[in-house]
Amino acid sequence: MKKFFFVSLLIPTLFSCSVNQHTLQKKYADLLTEESAKSHLTILASKEFAGRGTGQEGGKKTVEYIAKVFQELGLKPAVNGSYYQPVNLVKSSYVVEQFNLNNQTLVNAKDFYVTGSNAFRNFNASEIVFVGYGINTPSYSDYAGQNLAGKVVLVINEGEPMDASGNSLITGTSTLSDWSTSRSKRLQEVMKQNPALILSANSQAAEMIKRFGSRMTSGSYRLKSSDKETTNNSTAAPVVNITEATANQILAANNTSISKFKQTVSSTKKPNSSVLKASLNASMGSKKENLFDPNVLGVIEGTDLKDEVLIISGHYDHDGVLPDGTFFPGADDNGSGTVGVMEVAKAFAAAKKAGRGPRRTILFMAFAAEEKGLLGSDFYSQNPVFPLANTVACLNMDMIGRIDNKHLEGNHNYIHAIGSEMLSSELKAINEKANQDFTQMELDYMYDDPKDPMRIYYRSDQYNLAKHNIPVIFYFSGLHPDYHTPNDTVDKINFPMMAKREKLVFHTAWEIANRDKKLVVDKTPPPASGR
Structure with missing residues (x-):
């Protein structure tokens, strides 16, 4: 009877902790608003930022903008006192x-x-x-x-x-x-x-x-x-x-x-x-021309597990301005993911300021030159600021702002969650639990099919981390008719869904950054042939 009495007292306590954690997460996730996302994205996709082209003036303005946001949020510079990791590029x-x-x-x-x-x-x-x-x-x-x-x-x-x-x-x-x-x-x-x-x-x-x-x-x-x-x-x-x-x-x-x-x-x-x-x-x-477009890195240092690192990423570059003056706004690709990185950083920074910072260190990273062959992430994987052996996961956002061709006539409340079970048997479950508890979207796994003719898993920056056995999720709202055209504009972004997708990344990251044990890496990924 005493044992039963003790357990009966403990259950309400555990339930209360669970409710408090849920409330706490939701408090910070609610900082990710449609209005804030739209404010950032309207700037990044403007003519002033000129399509954020590699080696172009618009790309330079973009990295300055991201670094300023990281600084204002209180993120620490990650590269010898700088937010920039210059990527050594050659343009031919x-x-x-x-x-x-x-x-x-x-x-x-x-x-x-x-x-x-x-x-x-x-x-x-x-x-x-x-x-x-x-x-x-x-x-x-x-x-x-x-x-x-x-x-x-x-x-x-x-x-x-x-x-x-x-x-x-x-x-x-x-x-x-x-x-x-x-x-x-x-x-x-x-x-x-x-x-x-x-x-x-x-x-x-x-x-x-x-x-x-x-x-x-x-x-x-x-x-x-x-x-x-x-x-x-x-x-x-x-x-x-x-x-x-x-x-x-x-x-x-x-x-x-x-x-x-x-x-x-x-x-x-x-x-x-x-x-x-x-x-x-x-x-x-x-x-040939040497270029040094940087990755932009900001850090929220962890507490008792600070030597372990979670990466939250998205590439900031797009097609810029062509010699004939054609301008590519790149609102969805990947203005949306870039904003997602800054917004999720905002939520974690607020938690940190309130004494609720993550146990593991979180590295927020905007990659350079993704459109040129995943070059910024490739450079980071060869020159990591934090040891890859201590990097527990990468959550990458690349195009999270639109409704794709598949879902246009159906359910708009979705996200493609790509690669979540390629390397870890735990990551997919964590993402699904976060979605079940907080965002309730359809999680579409169509691009996890090894026979996917588009080879989407291999076509964004998270792949350069996955190559080093780091579990990843690539959050992607899918392809649409304006993909890589001058018509990828802010007015076509679905901001309610964009904000909801950001929140899923936040909740998944919260669990990964705060759980007792790091994610297991217990699966063999499919071969990358045909990329």
Whole structure:
């Protein structure tokens, strides 16, 4: 009877503690409001912040804004007294300063686009060698009698010669040869002849330029491997992809066109290469630029378990402004996740100030250059400020502000919680319990399917922590028609859902940061092949 009496007294006490914890968490979670989220996001997605582009002025303003918010909240700088961890980047761009064809000025990404990595140089020619389809076989060769070394070469980079019956002159049947099925094959053949420059004409060039435009001039980015790395420019000829209309302007010098050329070859069953009188003057080549866009890090130090670290993250960069002036606000991608990091930081900072700080240290991190290949998180994983062995989890927010195509006509009260059980048998349960107790959303796990064709789990920053066996959740509201377009604007954000999603991250983080034992890592993740 005494034992029963003791337990009966204890149960109300435990229930009271549970209620108090619930009330306490909700008190701080309620600081995450629609109004606050909208205030931050309206600024970050404004023209003043210019799409938060890597290496651009808008990116610089963004990191200053985030650091200021962290400072005002009382978060400690994490990197030797600074909120910034510079990420050593190299930007490689193909720059076309001049391209003049037959006294007509053409513009890269408007009239043509270039692929190449040659050193910057001048190209001057008074004639262009036209090699038709650029095919070279024992029975049919567009190169017979032509010397291409050091010349400007025009090639039709698609199709192959056909006779009047629709049979290939290469295979002798209606089945096309690998000269048609492999577009790179004929370019490789032209390269063997050591030309100075290749003009590659195909019917898809105009559509490519229309669809991607200035994006094709934005360059590529990578992490810098060392301060002593050398520039390895290619000696291969650059390939200038031109439209059929531009090719026909060149061919007009011989009173022909692509269609007339094809008809001639079809009727004669012979190659019809020629030398065209044409002027070409160009100055172009590959240039490299060192960039140091930083990750932004702010810390709330833990108490008795402060050596263990929870990361709450989101990338701040987006597509910025293109050379033609196109502006990408990136309100959802990833202005929403960036705001989420700052808002969750606000709630934990308020708890810390009131003497309710987390037991484990929480690192709030806004990653750089995610859009360029997850480079900011990759850099952090190689140069961690806190030991990765002591990092217990990463909760990453990337696009948490919209309703995706899947849920548009159905339930809007949802979030994709990606990767929660990839490495830990406990993390998914913690997230589900937090959702059950506080936010009551549909937790969509569709992207956890190993056969997911989009490979979403591998496409945001948390993956660079998961590679080091750190349990992660990627919070994601899903894809929508405005993804990576100038139409990803603040007016389309669902702020009630955005705030609710932030609260789920907060409640999940609260449990992870305050539980007695760190999360177990007891699962083997799926292979990353196909990323």
